[in-house]
Amino acid sequence: MADEREAAGGVAARLAVVCAYLEEIRTDLREGPGEDEGPVEHLLVTVREGGDLTGPLAALHAILQVGGDPQGLDGYTDHAGTIRGVRPAGISDRPTEQVYLCPIRKCGRYWWPQSTAEVPRCAISGTALRRERL
Template identity: 40%
Template sequence: MRDQADQANQYDDGTAPDLREDIAYVCDQLDRIRTALEAYGRDGVVPLECLLTALHGGEDLAAPLSTLHEALLAAGDAAGIRGQARGLEPIGVGAPTPDERVLLCPIHQCSRHAWPGSCGAARCLISGQPLRTERL
């Protein structure tokens, strides 16, 4: 496995938006990631817990995200947290139309969003805080 500096450098050319997208993915898939690491991860859920600790502590997220990505790959997840296709929609199906409000990450760490009234959108899965509402 690469050292921490090499892992952190994976985000150097993409900066914050890439980090936010990856945090959004982790937030959305938190239960699945935890289950996969508990079952197949060499270090169990330690990489996930390190990322969650960094998020709560306002620390740099690049190295913990890279470590989590590598742990998921080692656990048999072919895509990790960076290989999934994001933002793709089937032809003829548009994004839901909000009523001019959107729910966003309460700790400003990820780009995940939800529409008011959508199922399971009331709380951040990482921090447990209510999602913040912003007008579009």
């Protein structure tokens, strides 16, 4: 049971990366050896149809690695906590009790509200991240 939760967490984290960095990933695929966005498009179709994401995410990760990025999907980050952080989820030193999460409840993407910044949109569904209270 713990292995299943860990695997689901990995899928959610990698899907969050795809959502947050979709255009950058597409560019990297177009400029890579295959010059093909097919793997990311296949993943997006699988998400929208509610299929198992494990295989398409693994394939996209491997293709990015073959294209010259040894970290694959794990290398995309803004170093500001959008995808990863040093604190466990739900623990923050920020004064707000609001957090924005994946609107389709498929990935681990989160975003902390910022005074003048517009709420990011999910690159997969096209809708704004959903607001939740901690």
